[in-house]
Amino acid sequence: MGEMEQMKKEAEALKTQIEAARKAVHDTDMASAAAGVAPAPQVQLKTRKTLKGHLAKIYAMHWSTDNRLMVSASQDGKLLIWDSHSGNKVNAVPLKSSWVMTCAYAPSGNLVASGGLDNMCTVYNLKTPVIKTVKELDAHTGYLSCARFLSDTEILTSSGDTTCALWDLETGKQKTVFLNHVGDCMCLSLSPDMNSFVSGACDSLAKLWDVRDGQCKQTFQGHTSDINAISFIPSGNAIITGSDDCTCKMYDIRADQEVICYQDAALNSGVTSLALSTSGRLIFAGYDDFNCNIWDSLKGEKVGVLSGHDNRVSCTGVPEDGMCVCTGSWDSFLKIWN
Amino acid sequence: MSGSSNIVAMKKVVQQLRFEANINRVKVSQAAAELQQFCIQNALQDPLLTGVSSSTNPFRTQKVCSFL
Numbered sequence: 030m031g032e033m034e035q036m037k038k039e040a041e042a043l044k045t046q047i048e049a050a051r052k053a054v055h056d057t058d059m060a061s062a063a064a065g066v067a068p069a070p071q072v073q074l075k076t077r078k079t080l081k082g083h084l085a086k087i088y089a090m091h092w093s094t095d096n097r098l099m100v101s102a103s104q105d106g107k108l109l110i111w112d113s114h115s116g117n118k119v120n121a122v123p124l125k126s127s128w129v130m131t132c133a134y135a136p137s138g139n140l141v142a143s144g145g146l147d148n149m150c151t152v153y154n155l156k157t158p159v160i161k162t163v164k165e166l167d168a169h170t171g172y173l174s175c176a177r178f179l180s181d182t183e184i185l186t187s188s189g190d191t192t193c194a195l196w197d198l199e200t201g202k203q204k205t206v207f208l209n210h211v212g213d214c215m216c217l218s219l220s221p222d223m224n225s226f227v228s229g230a231c232d233s234l235a236k237l238w239d240v241r242d243g244q245c246k247q248t249f250q251g252h253t254s255d256i257n258a259i260s261f262i263p264s265g266n267a268i269i270t271g272s273d274d275c276t277c278k279m280y281d282i283r284a285d286q287e288v289i290c291y292q293d294a295a296l297n298s299g300v301t302s303l304a305l306s307t308s309g310r311l312i313f314a315g316y317d318d319f320n321c322n323i324w325d326s327l328k329g330e331k332v333g334v335l336s337g338h339d340n341r342v343s344c345t346g347v348p349e350d351g352m353c354v355c356t357g358s359w360d361s362f363l364k365i366w367n
Numbered sequence: 368m369s370g371s372s373n374i375v376a377m378k379k380v381v382q383q384l385r386f387e388a389n390i391n392r393v394k395v396s397q398a399a400a401e402l403q404q405f406c407i408q409n410a411l412q413d414p415l416l417t418g419v420s421s422s423t424n425p426f427r428t429q430k431v432c433s434f435l
Contacts, residue, residue, distance in 0.1 A: 047388050057395050074415070077427055245383060248387060288399065306413050308408075310406045310410060311416060352424075353414075354415065
């Protein structure tokens with residue numbers, strides 16, 4: 030048998046082995062296991078603030094760790110920094126390229142980043158008298174879909190070139206490149222302990238990576254279309270994904286498999302974004318049908334909906350203190366709900 | 368040669384699958400129980416679950432009373 034044939038056979042055998050190992054631990058699923066848990070209350074949140082200022086579709090938003098400031102990115106070519114308590118704009122950062130797809134706030138509050146169809150991640154210092162570009166991270170060969178700071182010296186990016194990368198912000202170079210997806214990487218989420226992250230891609234797979242050594246540790250399958258959104262549960266042991274296949278799924282990391290699927294026959298719009306409440310019990314998922322649906326993460330039931338946008342909900346975010354949820358939309362507005 | 372680069376790519380696929388096949392897996396029932404415990408333990412500190420009272424809601428526009 031040729032070497033290629035032999036390897037193909039081994040690959041198939043390994044895939045069968047993995048499926049069997051997953052089945053062997055599948056003694057229940059999350060919803061059945063949660064039968065005895067009291068249902069989450071029906072969640073009725075009100076719009077407390079509507080942030081107006083962008084002149085085109087909003088593509089991304091990210092909360093500062095101070096629970097008050099947030100950054101939003103729009104294809105009007107601007108990043109806006111908002112004081113969510115007053116609703117005022119604190120800063121406006123003009124972008125060299127208006128085709129922005131992501132933005133991020135550093136945990137320190139000193140830096141923000143943006144990127145998109147320019148294939149670059151640009152980092153800005155908010156604390157200098159005039160906002161300055163401190164680095165242009167240029168090495169991806171595809172669009173920048175998501176960026177997340179680990180600190181003021183390191184940032185993680187995901188790209189349409191199918192890779193993710195960890196960058197050193199002092200040198201502007203990639204320290205580690207994460208290679209394994211076979212489709213555009215669309216989203217990423219850092220684990221609470223910052224030692225690993227998960228990525229979702231157009232190959233309909235989610236992958237768990239070691240931040241330091243670049244190893245792909247686990248691969249989660251089940252979705253039948255692009256994964257647009259991904260987030261760790263605050264406990265760090267499970268992840269939630271949202272997909273163009275109109276469902277969200279929870280994958281448990283230690284059981285290495287899908288444990289619950291959040292779907293509804295009436296829902297036939299793709300999921301664009303998602304965020305979790307601080308206990309992990311509530312999932313806020315933004316959809317193409319202009320709504321944000323609220324799911325009980327343990328029982329798999331819909332417990333509420335945020336309606337109010339006049340176009341696709343493109344981004345959602347819950348601040349660290351969990352006091353509200355923010356939705357951003359192609360209608361150019363951000364809304365704060367609680 | 369495209370032939371040898373295919374073999375290199377396939378070797379990586381097999382290597383990755385070997386790695387993923389070797390991890391330890393925990394029973395779903397145990398993973399579910401621990402996740403439930405986490406959610407329940409943190410439920411009272413989850414403002415979106417418990418609700419935010421108007422007096423402590425930083426996003427509600429405060430009406431200021433002033434003496435004339």
